[in-house]
Amino acid sequence: MSKSLEKLSSGFRINRASDDAAGLSISEGLRSQTGGLKVAVRNAQDAISVVQTAEGALNETTSMLQRMRDLAVQANNASLDDSAKKAANAEFTQLAAEIDRVSDTTAFGKSKLLDGNFGMAASSTGTTIAGTPANPPNEPYPTSNSPVSSSGMTITSLGGKAVSINIADVTLTDSKGDTLAPQAAAAKVNDAIAAALRDSGNGDVTLEVSASVDKATGDLTFSASGTTGFEFTASDLGISGASTANSKAVAGNFQIGANSGETLAVGIRAVNSTTLGLNSLDLTKLATTTGGKSGATEAMEVLDTAIQQVSDDRAKLGASQNRFEHTINNLNVSVENLSASESRIRDTDMAQEMVQFTRNQILTQAG
Known part of the structure; x- marks a missing residue:
């Protein structure tokens, strides 16, 4: 009767190894898996946050690149005098510097995301x-x-x-x-x-x-x-x-499973004026008689490539985010199923145990 009372009080059919040695072993293994999967869900959620942070910064970088291309198109105009082109080039240079600042400062916690070291x-x-x-x-x-x-x-x-x-x-x-x-x-x-x-x-x-x-x-x-x-x-x-x-x-790996090796990598390459090829651009540069391109024309070509590069990076991050979201859904289903399995092995059948306890109690009182 004392064992029945213990099972009813704790809610567990297995309170010690002697209750069911094999069941205890299986139950502990399932508990370990379930705990690992719950942590993996949090890891995947953190990964989504990392991706969203990086993608948000790249979104702003794209906006700046689009503005820089507008300035390049504007500067490729023979009606503009030197002072107007210099003014356009000044804004162009400042935007390139801001792209570098965004690259240097975008971080998740203490991990820099856009300086090329993540991933x-x-x-x-x-x-x-x-x-x-x-x-x-x-x-x-x-x-x-x-x-x-x-x-x-x-x-x-x-x-x-x-x-x-x-x-x-x-x-x-x-x-x-x-x-x-x-x-x-x-x-x-x-x-x-x-x-x-x-x-x-x-x-x-x-x-x-x-x-x-x-x-x-x-x-x-x-x-x-x-x-x-x-x-x-x-x-x-x-x-x-x-x-x-x-x-x-x-770096850049996220544990998204309960077992060793179950990881997903998020790679984010460096996005700054150097990797985008913006450093040498000058909107005031004139075309040469030997066929050299004007600075504005060269800038448009470079910026087209840069915009495509950043767009590709954003697309990859978006794909990674979608993958992590599906990973979380799958992990949650696994947690639910493993928890149910562990419960069937370890938990007390309260109705059955109450019947057994009452029977033993009556027999004891009848003495």
Whole structure:
């Protein structure tokens, strides 16, 4: 009778492992899943807030770009004198500066959203990328071509910053044993890696590379930090070797499930006057007799591209928001179903337990 009273008081059929060992184990697992899913719902809601904050800033950026294009169209008018064009250019410059300010200050909590640092991801350490021996001099050859993700390393680059590659401590020797200028070799590799990253769509990653040469074998070893690897061609370097990629920090991921690995990434590339190509624009610049475009004409072309870029970014954010909203709906359904399952296992059937308690009580009193 005491157990029946305990079950009626607590509302649980299982109050200790001895009540139902298997049921307790299953129930605790379901509770863990349910708790994780509830937190995942809050994570997804935070992700929506992040996306809305970024999209709101990009909306204002679009408005400024539209106004800048209007000014460019206005300045491309032969009836305007120099002072009128200078006035238009002054507003144009101020709007570009405001775009930079919006980029620098748009944040969610302490996380900057539009400076290119939100949405960079890399993982794994010590993944080796095999090099390929050089072809004869002056012949292009693939120095490295390896899908590192298949070797256990992945990277998602969703920022918008320019690729930055640093190569140091390089010593190259030719067939005569003379030392070659490392700067020239590094420049070739720099340009090749940067171009390959842009072409592959990985976009605007900071790739730090160090390199060294084994004089005994002539092998050149690259160590890359911050990328999955690279595919490029170089000429007349006379090298071979291998590169090792190491991981950097992960950002922009939201845990949207109860289990490890159930994440969604939100990537927001940098949106400022540099990435939009606005820095060099000048509405007062005149067309040249050799076919050079006027500053206003050049500005219109650049702004068309910039507006499209920002619109694409906003569209991606909108798609992400819709996905998170559906994720929340699905998570809520899962929470409801798991809670019901856990309740059926753990909770007391009050009617049945009350009948049992009353029966035991009558028998006890009848003594």
